[in-house]
Amino acid sequence: MTTRAEQRKQTESRILTAARELFGEHGFDRTTVRMVATRAGSDPGLVMRYFGSKEQLFAQAAAIPTDGTIEGTPDEIATHLTAALAGKLADEPVTALAALRAMFTHPEAADEVRKAMTAQQRQIAGQLPGDDALVRSGVIGALTLGLVISRHLVKLDGLDVPTEQLTAIAGPLIEELVTGSRPVE
Amino acid sequence: MTTRAEQRKQTESRILTAARELFGEHGFDRTTVRMVATRAGSDPGLVMRYFGSKEQLFAQAAAIPTDGTIEGTPDEIATHLTAALAGKLADEPVTALAALRAMFTHPEAADEVRKAMTAQQRQIAGQLPGDDALVRSGVIGALTLGLVISRHLVKLDGLDVPTEQLTAIAGPLIEELVTGSRPVE
DNA sequence: GTCTATAAAGTGATAGAC
DNA sequence: GTCTATCACTTTATAGAC
Numbered sequence: 001m002t003t004r005a006e007q008r009k010q011t012e013s014r015i016l017t018a019a020r021e022l023f024g025e026h027g028f029d030r031t032t033v034r035m036v037a038t039r040a041g042s043d044p045g046l047v048m049r050y051f052g053s054k055e056q057l058f059a060q061a062a063a064i065p066t067d068g069t070i071e072g073t074p075d076e077i078a079t080h081l082t083a084a085l086a087g088k089l090a091d092e093p094v095t096a097l098a099a100l101r102a103m104f105t106h107p108e109a110a111d112e113v114r115k116a117m118t119a120q121q122r123q124i125a126g127q128l129p130g131d132d133a134l135v136r137s138g139v140i141g142a143l144t145l146g147l148v149i150s151r152h153l154v155k156l157d158g159l160d161v162p163t164e165q166l167t168a169i170a171g172p173l174i175e176e177l178v179t180g181s182r183p184v185e
Numbered sequence: 186m187t188t189r190a191e192q193r194k195q196t197e198s199r200i201l202t203a204a205r206e207l208f209g210e211h212g213f214d215r216t217t218v219r220m221v222a223t224r225a226g227s228d229p230g231l232v233m234r235y236f237g238s239k240e241q242l243f244a245q246a247a248a249i250p251t252d253g254t255i256e257g258t259p260d261e262i263a264t265h266l267t268a269a270l271a272g273k274l275a276d277e278p279v280t281a282l283a284a285l286r287a288m289f290t291h292p293e294a295a296d297e298v299r300k301a302m303t304a305q306q307r308q309i310a311g312q313l314p315g316d317d318a319l320v321r322s323g324v325i326g327a328l329t330l331g332l333v334i335s336r337h338l339v340k341l342d343g344l345d346v347p348t349e350q351l352t353a354i355a356g357p358l359i360e361e362l363v364t365g366s367r368p369v370e
Numbered sequence: 371g372t373c374t375a376t377a378a379a380g381t382g383a384t385a386g387a388c
Numbered sequence: 389g390t391c392t393a394t395c396a397c398t399t400t401a402t403a404g405a406c
Contacts, residue, residue, distance in 0.1 A: 004389065011390095027290035029214040033382065043391055048383060104286045104338060105212035114339055121343050132350065138335065138343030139354055145339075146331020150323065153289060154299055154330075158306050158323030165317065169324055173358050189371065196372095218400065228373055233401060 012050050014040040019061040023098035028058055028106045055108075062098040062109060064116040069123055077127060078178040081140060082171040088148050090163045097152060117141050130180040140177050143170065197235050199225040204246040208283035213243055213291045240293075247283040247294060249301040254308055262312060263363040266325060267356040273333050275348045282337060302326050315365040325362050328355065 018039035022031040033054055037044045051057040070080045088096075102109040125137035147170065150156040159166065203224035207216040218239055222229045236242040255265050273281075287294040310322035332355065335341040344351065 030290055101289045104289050105215055117341055134343045135346055136354060138341055142331040142335035143328050146327040150327035156302055156323055158319045161320055169321060
């Protein structure tokens with residue numbers, strides 16, 4: 001048996017899932033409340049009633065999942081970062097894609113992404129050697145962002161290969177950025 | 186003295202410039218014909234009359250400037266690519282920003298970007314050694330894209346440093362990707 | 371040639387019927 | 389508690405006055 005509270009929670013959850021998918025597919029502006037309601041098997045009025053506004057629905061749908069703090073020796077950090085990259089490349093990070101796609105037109109989404117990236121960037125830079133640790137850490141973030149966008153959003157055909165092949169190429173780059181070493185000539 | 190044809194050309198040019206700036210700042214959906222007309226010191230009706238539709242205006246405003254063909258030894262290619270990156274990082278590429286910002290929500294803009302990136306990626310991969318030349322070439326594109334987006338669009342604070350400092354870090358990475366060499370352990 | 375007025379369509383949000 | 393009907397607004401695009 002389903003109580004009314006349970007019923008409501010299920011509907012709310014279906015709406016949130018539908019919102020995540022649609023915001024990720026079409027961005028903020030092109031996703032309408034009507035579309036979300038239809039995919040969730042509900043109606044626009046209920047979506048508004050539950051979430052208050054389209055903005056608030058987006059805020060709940062597009063929260064950026066943080067990677068957690070990363071600690072250890074530079075080598076351990078490099079390994080950890082490469083593993084995190086592998087995870088982002090393997091399966092489409094539905095909820096993060098919503099924020100990524102929206103960030104370029106939705107100022108609040110941009111702040112969200114910037115905040116998340118900056119936090120991790122600083123946290124990592126603090127454990128790296130060299131004067132330009134913050135810059136190198138930023139380049140790691142840019143490389144990660146570029147790979148995720150190119151693979152999942154732009155769908156660049158050259159990157160449509162097994163995850164292992166990508167990490168085999170990107171891993172050494174990250175390691176190099178972490179340690180600050182130069183490659184052999 | 187200004188003939189009518191000249192007058193028209195000037196107005197058309199002002200509209201195009203305004204469109205480039207606004208599409209770059211706010212993306213496709215959030216840029217209205219009204220905004221473009223206002224910034225160009227004209228009116229919406231004239232914009233429509235000259236360009237036919239908002240779509241066609243965008244198509245003309247957001248054309249991707251191609252880098253031209255790159256040839257030579259791997260070393261020369263790396264140098265060329267690093268120089269091209271430096272150019273994109275130095276001053277905001279206004280017209281490309283329009284396409285970049287719009288690509289995530291505007292399917293046609295996405296095609297435009299994918300087409301431009303794929304073409305260059307293939308052209309370069311053909312001159313690189315190794316089985317995975319196409320993938321490495323794609324990673325170069327992803328790295329470039331990530332850096333441009335992080336610096337100009339996300340405005341990640343760690344990347345707000347002189348261009349030379351960025352190319353000093355990214356240059357070796359590109360070189361490594363071009364040659365397919367591994368860094369020293 | 372240039373600009374004003376308006377049409378047609380779609381949006382987020384709301385009020386109220388069931 | 390759920391959904392239908394509608395409001396108020398903004399958008400692109402057009403028709404016609406100057």
